[in-house]
Amino acid sequence: MTSSPPSGSAARELLLAAAAAPARARGRSLQAALREAVRSGRLAPDTRLPSSRDLAADLGVSRGLVTETYEQLTAEGYLRSGRGAGTWVSGAVRAARPRARDLAPRAQGVRVGFVPGTPDLSLFPRAAWAAAQRGVLTELPHEDLGYPDPRGLPRLRTALAGLLTRRRGVVADPELLVIVSGVTQATTLLGHVLHARGVTAVGVEDPGSPHLDSLYPTTGVRVVPLPMDDEGLALGPLRSSSDVRALLTTPSHQFPTGIAYSARRRAELLDWARSVDGLILEDDYDGDFRYDRAPVGALQGLDPERVAYAGSVSKSLAPGLRLGWLLVPQALAKDVVERKRTMDLGHPTLDQAMFARFLERGDYDRQLRRCRQAYQERRDALVTALAEHFPGTRVTGISAGLHVIATLPEGYGPEERFVARVGAAGVAVRPVSAYRHGDATAPEGDPTVRLVLGYAHLPPSRIREGVRLMAEAAGSHAVA
Ligand SMILES: Cc1ncc(COP(=O)(O)O)c(C=O)c1O
Known part of the structure; x- marks a missing residue:
C-alpha cells in the first residue's frame, strides 16, 4: 500500500468553508466538499487523511460528524480504510472532467x-417568439405535455402543411409530415429507412454539402458523388451508376453552385426515379428566399410518391432552434415514423407548439x-x-x-x-x-x-x- 503522510493541512483548507455551514447542513456540506476535493483531484488518490479526532479539532466540529463523513464517503467508494488504522483517498476515483467545452465551430481571428x-441571427424575432412562448404556456392542455405523436403535434403539422402548400407548392398531407430537428435528422432518418429496404448507395451532388453527404455512411449507405452540369445533376453519370436508387438534391437552389434545376432536368430526374423504383430527397434549405421573381415550386409537387421533401427554420429563424420537417411519400411513412419514434420519441412539444402558434398568427410570413x-x-x-x-x-x-x-x-x-x-x-x-x-x-x-x-x-x-x-x-x- 502506498504510504503518504497525512495531509492534514490540505484537508483542513478544503473543508474549512463547509465546516462553517449552519449546524443543520454541516454534515451534508462536509461530505459534498470532501467528495468534490477527491473528484477534482485536489486530494490525490492514495492520500492519507488525518484522523477523525485531528480533523475535527482542526475544523472545530464534533468528531462524530467527521467519522460520519468518512463512513459515508467510504461507503460511496471515494475513501477506503487502511488495513490498520487510517483513512485514505481511494485510487478508484477518476478526476472529474473539466467543464463542458463548446464544440460549436467558431471562427478565430476573423474580421x-x-x-x-448562417442567417442573420440578430433578426431572430425575439419579441414574437417570447409572446408565442407565453401564449403556449398559458393555453397548452396538460395532456399535450405527455409523449408527443412521433410525427409531431397535429396542430403544427396542419399549420405547416398549409404554409408549404401555399409558399412552396408541395403536396402536403399533414399525415405524411414528420417534425424533425432539421434537414440533418431528415437525412439520417431516410438513410436508415433506405438501408433497411436494401438501398446500398445514394447519389449526391458534387459539389454539394459535405455535412449532409457524410450522414449516409453512418446509416450504412454508400455515397456516390455525381457531377453537375448547367441544368442540374448530370443524367449520364447517374444512369450509369446502377446501384444508386436514391438521390440527395437541392433543385430550387443547388448548394453550393447556386443554380436552379431546369424544368427539363426536374422531369428527367423524376423519370429516372420512376424507372428504378427510386427516391429523391429534396433539400429545400433556402427555398423561400428568391429575390428576382417568385420562388420556383418544389420538385415534390410534381410527384409526391417519388420525392421526400425536407426543410427547416435554420435559414429563416435560427439553426439553434433545431426544428425542421420531412414530408414523405405514403409508401415510406410508416417506416420513417417508426424510426423517428425509436430515435427520440418525438420532437419537444413546447417548441412545436410555439412554432405552430408562430405560423398561425402570420409571424413566420412576417x-x-x-x-x-x-x-x-x-x-x-x-x-x-x-x-x-x-x-x-x-x-x-x-x-x-x-x-x-x-x-x-x-x-x-x-x-x-x-x-x-x-x-x-x-x-x-x-x-x-x-x-x-x-x-x-x-x-x-x-x-x-x-x-x-x-x-x-x-x-x-x-x-x-x-x-x-x-x-x-x-x-x-x-x-x-
Ligand atoms: C445544403 C444544406 N442543407 C441543409 C442545411 C441545414 O441543415 P439543418 O436543417 O439540419 O440545420 C444546411 C446547413 O447549413 C445546408 O448547407
Missing part, C-alpha cells in the same frame, strides 16, 4: 467571415418578408462591392438564398494561395473546391478563383469592408 450557412428584404439588400451590396474591388468578377447562380458564387477575374489564383492570403488579413472565404468530393482542392495549375460567399449574416457595411480588405490583401498579387 469578416464570408463562410456560408419573418420571411423581413429576412428577404435584408438579404436582398446584402446580396446587392456584395455584388456591387465585388464589381468595385474585383472588376470583371462573374457572379453566377440565381438571385436567391444566402450566398453567391463569385469567379474572380484572372490573376488572383491559385485558389489555395488566395484563400490563405485573405485569411491572413482576417477575411474568411471558402472556395467552391472545398465542397467537392474527393480531393478538395482546385486542380493543380488552375488559376481560377471561385468562391462561395455567404452574405446574409453580414450588414452591408461589413460586406463592403470585407470585400475591401480582401482586395487589399490580394491586390499586390493580382495581375493587372
Whole structure:
C-alpha cells in the first residue's frame, strides 16, 4: 500500500468553508466538499487523511460528524480504510472532467467571415417568439405535455402543411409530415429507412454539402458523388451508376453552385426515379428566399410518391432552434415514423407548439418578408462591392438564398494561395473546391478563383469592408 503522510493541512483548507455551514447542513456540506476535493483531484488518490479526532479539532466540529463523513464517503467508494488504522483517498476515483467545452465551430481571428450557412441571427424575432412562448404556456392542455405523436403535434403539422402548400407548392398531407430537428435528422432518418429496404448507395451532388453527404455512411449507405452540369445533376453519370436508387438534391437552389434545376432536368430526374423504383430527397434549405421573381415550386409537387421533401427554420429563424420537417411519400411513412419514434420519441412539444402558434398568427410570413428584404439588400451590396474591388468578377447562380458564387477575374489564383492570403488579413472565404468530393482542392495549375460567399449574416457595411480588405490583401498579387 502506498504510504503518504497525512495531509492534514490540505484537508483542513478544503473543508474549512463547509465546516462553517449552519449546524443543520454541516454534515451534508462536509461530505459534498470532501467528495468534490477527491473528484477534482485536489486530494490525490492514495492520500492519507488525518484522523477523525485531528480533523475535527482542526475544523472545530464534533468528531462524530467527521467519522460520519468518512463512513459515508467510504461507503460511496471515494475513501477506503487502511488495513490498520487510517483513512485514505481511494485510487478508484477518476478526476472529474473539466467543464463542458463548446464544440460549436467558431471562427478565430476573423474580421469578416464570408463562410456560408448562417442567417442573420440578430433578426431572430425575439419579441414574437417570447409572446408565442407565453401564449403556449398559458393555453397548452396538460395532456399535450405527455409523449408527443412521433410525427409531431397535429396542430403544427396542419399549420405547416398549409404554409408549404401555399409558399412552396408541395403536396402536403399533414399525415405524411414528420417534425424533425432539421434537414440533418431528415437525412439520417431516410438513410436508415433506405438501408433497411436494401438501398446500398445514394447519389449526391458534387459539389454539394459535405455535412449532409457524410450522414449516409453512418446509416450504412454508400455515397456516390455525381457531377453537375448547367441544368442540374448530370443524367449520364447517374444512369450509369446502377446501384444508386436514391438521390440527395437541392433543385430550387443547388448548394453550393447556386443554380436552379431546369424544368427539363426536374422531369428527367423524376423519370429516372420512376424507372428504378427510386427516391429523391429534396433539400429545400433556402427555398423561400428568391429575390428576382417568385420562388420556383418544389420538385415534390410534381410527384409526391417519388420525392421526400425536407426543410427547416435554420435559414429563416435560427439553426439553434433545431426544428425542421420531412414530408414523405405514403409508401415510406410508416417506416420513417417508426424510426423517428425509436430515435427520440418525438420532437419537444413546447417548441412545436410555439412554432405552430408562430405560423398561425402570420409571424413566420412576417419573418420571411423581413429576412428577404435584408438579404436582398446584402446580396446587392456584395455584388456591387465585388464589381468595385474585383472588376470583371462573374457572379453566377440565381438571385436567391444566402450566398453567391463569385469567379474572380484572372490573376488572383491559385485558389489555395488566395484563400490563405485573405485569411491572413482576417477575411474568411471558402472556395467552391472545398465542397467537392474527393480531393478538395482546385486542380493543380488552375488559376481560377471561385468562391462561395455567404452574405446574409453580414450588414452591408461589413460586406463592403470585407470585400475591401480582401482586395487589399490580394491586390499586390493580382495581375493587372
Ligand atoms: C445544403 C444544406 N442543407 C441543409 C442545411 C441545414 O441543415 P439543418 O436543417 O439540419 O440545420 C444546411 C446547413 O447549413 C445546408 O448547407
